[in-house]
């Protein structure tokens with residue numbers, strides 16, 4: 001976590017952040033062929049507290065690093081991923097990480113995973129506070145949801 005950034009954000013808006021755990025649904029990691037250098041994780045986070053909760057980082061045993069990324073498609077149609085230092089989960093507004101949008105990027109796996117395996121990811125929510133979330137490895141979203149981006153791609157191919 002970038003301490004300077006958090007200080008700037010805090011001074012700019014003077015909010016107080018809740019430090020409690022998030023409600024997590026549909027936590028899954030897309031199955032990838034052996035030798036993949038990164039896996040993408042998705043979930044829907046909602047906030048049962050009275051102030052925003054900040055996800056400030058993540059880590060997982062068996063991976064070199066876990067980053068939070070946004071994804072967009074530039075004018076040339078090329079997918080761009082950008083690293084996020086913070087993801088804010090507002091009260092009453094679910095933060096959805098789904099294919100085509102924000103996601104967790106689990107880098108440098110030390111072994112390969114197959115559908116049905118589970119991976120525990122520790123989210124850093126505030127100083128000294130972590131929440132461990134169990135993700136299931138799957139070929140597609142467990143609830144069958146399809147992001148708008150995926151939907152578009154399905155029609156174009």
Ligand SMILES: [Cu+2]
Pocket residue numbers: 069081103104105
């Ligand atoms: Cu990414």
